[in-house]
Amino acid sequence: xxxxxxxxxxxxxxxxxxxxxxxxxxxxxxxxxxxxxxxxxxxxxxxxxxxxxxxxxxxxxxxxxxxxxxxxxxxxxxxxxxxxxxxxxxxxxxxxxxxxxxxxxxxxxxxxxxxxxxxxxxxxxxxxxxxxxxxxxxxxxxxxxxxxxxxxxxxxxxxxxxxxxxxxxxxxxxxxxxxxxxxxxxxxxxxxxxxxxxxxxxxxxxxxxxxxxxxxxxxxxxxxxxxxxxxxxxxxxxxxxxxxxxxxxxxxxxxxxxxxxxxxxxxxxxxxxxxxxxxxxxxxxxxxxxxxxxxxxxxxxxxxxxxxxxxxxxxxxxxxxxxxxxxxxxxxxxxxxxxxxxxxxxxxxxxxxxxxxxxx
Amino acid sequence: xxxxxxxxxxxxxxxxxxxxxxxxxxxxxxxxxxxxxxxxxxxxxxxxxxxxxxxxxxxxxxxxxxxxxxxxxxxxxxxxxxxxxxxxxxxxxxxxxxxxxxxxxxxxxxxxxxxxxxxxxxxxxxxxxxxxxxxxxxxxxxxxxxxxxxxxxxxxxxxxxxxxxxxxxxxxxxxxxxxxxxxxxxxxxxxxxxxxxxxxxxxxxxxxxxxxxxxxxxxxxxxxxxxxxxxxxxxxxxxxxxxxxxxxxxxxxxxxxxxxxxxxxxxxxxxxxxxxxxxxxxxxxxxxxxxxxxxxxxxxxxxxxxxxxxxxxxxxxxxxxxxxxxxxxxxxxxxxxxxxxxxxxxxxxxxxxxxxxxxx
Numbered sequence: 001x002x003x004x005x006x007x008x009x010x011x012x013x014x015x016x017x018x019x020x021x022x023x024x025x026x027x028x029x030x031x032x033x034x035x036x037x038x039x040x041x042x043x044x045x046x047x048x049x050x051x052x053x054x055x056x057x058x059x060x061x062x063x064x065x066x067x068x069x070x071x072x073x074x075x076x077x078x079x080x081x082x083x084x085x086x087x088x089x090x091x092x093x094x095x096x097x098x099x100x101x102x103x104x105x106x107x108x109x110x111x112x113x114x115x116x117x118x119x120x121x122x123x124x125x126x127x128x129x130x131x132x133x134x135x136x137x138x139x140x141x142x143x144x145x146x147x148x149x150x151x152x153x154x155x156x157x158x159x160x161x162x163x164x165x166x167x168x169x170x171x172x173x174x175x176x177x178x179x180x181x182x183x184x185x186x187x188x189x190x191x192x193x194x195x196x197x198x199x200x201x202x203x204x205x206x207x208x209x210x211x212x213x214x215x216x217x218x219x220x221x222x223x224x225x226x227x228x229x230x231x232x233x234x235x236x237x238x239x240x241x242x243x244x245x246x247x248x249x250x251x252x253x254x255x256x257x258x259x260x261x262x263x264x265x266x267x268x269x270x271x272x273x274x275x276x277x278x279x280x281x282x283x284x285x286x287x288x289x290x291x292x293x294x295x296x297x298x299x300x301x302x303x304x305x306x307x308x309x310x311x312x313x314x315x316x317x318x319x320x321x322x323x324x325x326x327x328x329x330x331x332x333x334x335x336x337x338x339x340x341x342x343x344x345x346x347x348x349x350x351x352x353x354x355x356x357x358x359x360x
Numbered sequence: 361x362x363x364x365x366x367x368x369x370x371x372x373x374x375x376x377x378x379x380x381x382x383x384x385x386x387x388x389x390x391x392x393x394x395x396x397x398x399x400x401x402x403x404x405x406x407x408x409x410x411x412x413x414x415x416x417x418x419x420x421x422x423x424x425x426x427x428x429x430x431x432x433x434x435x436x437x438x439x440x441x442x443x444x445x446x447x448x449x450x451x452x453x454x455x456x457x458x459x460x461x462x463x464x465x466x467x468x469x470x471x472x473x474x475x476x477x478x479x480x481x482x483x484x485x486x487x488x489x490x491x492x493x494x495x496x497x498x499x500x501x502x503x504x505x506x507x508x509x510x511x512x513x514x515x516x517x518x519x520x521x522x523x524x525x526x527x528x529x530x531x532x533x534x535x536x537x538x539x540x541x542x543x544x545x546x547x548x549x550x551x552x553x554x555x556x557x558x559x560x561x562x563x564x565x566x567x568x569x570x571x572x573x574x575x576x577x578x579x580x581x582x583x584x585x586x587x588x589x590x591x592x593x594x595x596x597x598x599x600x601x602x603x604x605x606x607x608x609x610x611x612x613x614x615x616x617x618x619x620x621x622x623x624x625x626x627x628x629x630x631x632x633x634x635x636x637x638x639x640x641x642x643x644x645x646x647x648x649x650x651x652x653x654x655x656x657x658x659x660x661x662x663x664x665x666x667x668x669x670x671x672x673x674x675x676x677x678x679x680x681x682x683x684x685x686x687x688x689x690x691x692x693x694x695x696x697x698x699x700x701x702x703x704x705x706x707x708x709x710x711x712x713x714x715x716x717x718x719x720x
Contacts, residue, residue, distance in 0.1 A: 004393030008400040011601055016387065019395050023386035027379050033364030033679065035379050037559040037606070040368040040682055073433040073561060074583055077597040081581030108582055194598055199397040201433060201561045201600025219579045221441030222468055223434055237437040238554055240561030240600065241371055246397070319393065322400055 005344040008322035009151050009297060010174065011194040013339040018249040036245045041238050050234065050241075053248030060251060060259050063183050063206060070205040070226065071234040071244050075192045076101065076173050078224075079203065080108035083169055083188065085220045087142050087211060088113045094141040096161070099126040099150035100328060101171060109145075112217055116141065125329075126153040128289035132161045143167045143187060149175035151195075152326040154288040154299040154333065160185055167211060174296050176204070177254060178338060179264035187211050195296070196338050198247035201240045254338065263338050267295045270336050270345040274298050277349045283307070283356040287329055301331030308332060311355055320348055365704040368682035369511050369657060370534065371554040373699040378609040396605045401598050410594065410601075413608030420611060420619050423543050423566060430565040430586065431594040431604050435552045436461065436533045438584075439563065440468035443529055443548065445580045447502050447571060448473045454501040456521070459486040459510035460688060461531060469505070472577055476501065485689075486513040488649035492521045503527045503547060509535035511555075512686045514648040514659040514693065520545055527571060534656050536564070537614060538698060539624035547571050555656070556698050558607035561600045565589075614698065623698050627655045630696050630705040634658050637709045643667070643716040647689055661691030668692060671715055680708055 006013040029036050032045050039046045054069045063069060072078075083105075084093065091113030095106045097120035109115045116138050119130035137144060144163045149156040151174040161168060167187025176191040183189065183206060193202035205226070212226045222228050228236050254263060275293060278286045278300050287299045302308050308331050312324050325333040336345055366373040389396050392405050399406040414429045423429060432438075443465075444453065451473030455466045457480035469475045476498050479490035497504060504523045509516040511534040521528060527547025536551040543549065543566060553562035565586070572586045582588050588596050614623060635653060638646045638660050647659045662668050668691050672684050685693040696705055 002393060003388060006394050006398055008398065008403075011397060011399055011401060011598065013398050014395065019387050019397070023383045026383035026386070027376065028363060033362060033681070034366050035374065037371060037379070038366055038368065038373050039371055041371060041560065043368075043682070073435075073438075073600075075433075075597045078433075078581070078583045081583060085581075111579060111581070192598065194601075199600075199602045200401065200598040201603055217579070219471060219577070221438070221445070221471070221584070223438045223441060224581070237435045238371065238552065238560040240433075240559075240603070241554075242559045243561055243600070243602070321393070322403070 002319075004319045004321045005340070005347060006321055007334045007336065007340070007348070009195075009326070009333060009335040010192070011200045012335060012337050014198070014246075015250065015253045015339045018246065018253055021249055022246060037242045039241065041235060041241050046241060049245050049248060050239070053244055053251060056248060056251035056255055057204070060177070060254050061181070061183060061206070066209050067183060068207050068209060068212065068230045070207065070229045071239050072203040072205055072229060073201065073240055075200070075203055076171050076190060077104065079171070079190045079205070080105040081111070082224050082226065083143070083145070084109045084112035085217045085224055086226050087167070087169070087188070088217060089215065090140045090142050092116070092138060092140050092142060094118045094137050094144045094166070096120070096130060096135075096144075096146040097122060098129055098147055098155060099153045101150065101152070101173070102145070102147040105145060105147070105171065126150065126155065127287060129155050129157055129292040132157065132159050135161055137163055137166055141166055143169045145169045148172045149294050149296055151297050151335070152328060154286070154294045154297045155292040156294040158292065167208070175294075177260060177263060178267050178296055180260045193243060193247055195335075198250050199243045202243040202247055204247075266342060267336070267338065270340065270342055271295045271298065273342070273345050273349055274334060274336070277352060281352070281356060283359070284352060287331065296337055297333060297335045299325055299329045299331060299333040305330070307359065310359070314355065315351060318351055320351060364679045364681045365700070365707060366681055367694045367696065367700070367708070369686070369693060369695040370552070371560045372695060372697050374558070374606070375610065375613045375699045378606065378613055381609055382606060397602045399601065401595060401601050406601060409605050409608055410599070413604055413611060416608060416611035416615055417564070420537070420614050421541070421543060421566070426569050427543060428567050428569060428572060428590045430567065430589045431599050432563040432565055432589060433561065433600055435560070435563055436531050436550060437464065439531070439550045439565070440465040441471075442584050442586065443503070443505070444469045444472035445577045445584055446586050447527070447529070447548070448577060449575065450500045450502050452476070452498060452500050452502060454478045454497050454504045454526070456480070456490060456495075456504075456506040457482060458489055458507055458515060459513045461510065461512070461533070462505070462507040465505060465507070465531065486510065486515065487647060489515050489517055489652040492517065492519050495521055497523055497526055501526055503529045505529045508532045509654050509656055511657050511695070512688060514646070514654045514657045515652040516654040518652065527568070535654075537620060537623060538627050538656055540620045553603060553607055555695070558610050559603045562603040562607055564607075626702060627696070627698065630700065630702055631655045631658065633702070633705050633709055634694060634696070637712065641712070641716060643719070644712060647691065656697055657693060657695045659685055659689045659691060659693045665690070667719065670719070674715065675711060678711055680711060
């Protein structure tokens with residue numbers, strides 16, 4: 001059996017080239033006589049790997065020198081606690097609620113201080129992004145938080161909040177590396193690796209240096225302080241070494257393929273292919289508000305749940321897998337991360353057209 | 361270049377068979393058309409992988425049904441906080457100090473309550489294990505904590521404390537799966553994966569069900585509650601999927617090679633080879649107290665620091681790598697985990713004999 005077209009929301013498709021290199025190097029990395037998995041994280045070989053990964057990420061994202069890059073563990077879910085524990089000096093923060101992941105972040109932050117939900121799209125099941133120009137911020141808010149791209153609901157912020165100096169914190173788990181962003185607009189960016197970066201088990205945190213301090217909330221575990229990891233170059237304890245190696249290979253792959261500008265161009269092309277068809281189809285339609293559509297996650301429905309189920313089943317048999325939508329939206333979802341080639345999306349659209357014709 | 365003999369303390373050598381299988385399956389796991397790294401953790405394929413890993417671990421360790429097995433992130437260092445946050449109902453615990461890792465556990469636990477150090481071997485640079493029959497425990501201690509095997513100092517508990525019902529909590533990072541243990545003697549066992557289990561980035565926690573409760577200390581993040589992960593079968597959020605897959609392959613490899621009884625037999629044979637030579641050598645000597653010697657980590661010194669350095673350099677050139685000792689002990693350390701074959705230790709001993717002869 002060949003490789004399938006994998007539309008999983010995460011863990012997700014990775015570049016075949018990266019997987020091939022990982023397989024080739026599995027027993028003997030660059031004549032070291034060992035696998036990257038077997039390397040002491042304190043060895044020269046491994047230091048070159050983690051430093052190389054950071055350098056390439058800095059290059060492709062154009063990360064300014066006054067930002068630290070941390071490779072952590074625990075996923076975005078652990079950041080939901082680390083952010084308030086490290087940043088809530090006034091025990092107060094502003095959150096924008098645009099879906100399940102921001103809801104989780106809000107509920108976790110409430111353990112540590114006052115959370116002001118300054119905007120929400122829950123009135124329409126998170127199908128849209130609130131107007132960021134209409135927002136007002138609390139003067140004593142330690143930060144303003146939003147989820148850049150909503151994996152489940154298929155929406156994304158096309159404009160980012162202008163906070164007048166209040167640090168902006170954002171979960172970019174499902175949009176990082178998919179398009180150019182201006183890192184200096186943010187105080188903290190974090191992302192679970194398992195979409196556009198690499199395997200699950202690595203969390204990338206990009207944080208402005210002045211936000212890394214010793215003054216964390218009382219009872220913050222050593223491992224949950226940004227300073228702990230920043231001071232030790234992500235080597236306070238053993239980092240997820242193999243995942244960081246794969247992430248480094250993905251960063252190299254992005255660089256070789258033209259960087260974030262090229263990724264963005266191809267991602268827009270892929271998304272347009274799918275959205276244009278959804279807009280013209282009589283059977284399928286997208287569920288997110290047109291102006292707020294995600295480039296990465298495309299939720300859509302057919303005319304009935306029975307037809308949805310039939311479509312998912314037949315698509316799977318034809319090699320298009322993980323198209324079932326999240327239960328809170330229903331229907332289907334195609335996640336089309338960087339590693340999904342244009343031909344994969346084209347093949348899906350062709351299959352959908354054929355399905356529509358056959359099921360009129 | 362061939363594979364080297366890798367004596368790293370961790371991340372460490374893995375069974376070659378496991379690495380070969382991982383390489384073979386990298387692009388297409390069992391005709392799924394994708395890598396394990398690319399699989400949704402909610403997919404049937406991946407559920408079979410994580411459930412299979414747990415089942416095999418339960419089988420080889422004979423884990424009773426009233427214990428949960430959790431696959432977490434953050435390493436032993438995060439457990440140093442999770443243990444008190446989850447177990448310190450009376451805000452009081454007894455700790456035994458036998459080296460750097462128990463010191464770190466103690467210092468972290470002090471953030472959350474009263475820590476009684478009921479025994480320590482710091483008077484002799486942790487070269488021995490305190491007599492566990494001489495210990496007395498605090499009546500209101502929530503648990504008694506010890507480090508089963510001290511990776512840096514090369515000592516291990518040959519007898520475990522009898523605590524009269526106070527839950528025993530132990531860090532088995534460098535001894536898990538190296539010998540048979542009686543899980544029911546413990547309340548909680550935890551281990552970073554990167555020695556005998558698999559790649560860094562996975563932490564295995566084996567915990568008695570009655571110790572998993574909702575009553576954690578105030579301000580405990582959701583991700584740091586054992587109950588969060590226990591309720592969701594380690595799937596509260598995306599687990600480190602690929603690391604768990606490799607761990608599962610390692611568990612299968614152990615089972616196929618005779619289980620923990622066979623591991624223990626071979627490990628004793630390997631350790632005896634090395635210790636017997638150290639005891640007979642006029643140049644090299646072990647640094648740990650004979651009765652408390654670790655089966656996994658063998659620290660030793662030659663007659664001078666210059667000679668140590670010469671030995672490490674020549675050994676490396678001959679394909680014996682990562683033999684440099686930890687800075688707090690100096691000299692050399694050979695970590696001889698499950699995946700190190702007898703022939704590797706024999707080859708090292710032969711090399712040491714030759715070195716001794718040539719450097720009289």
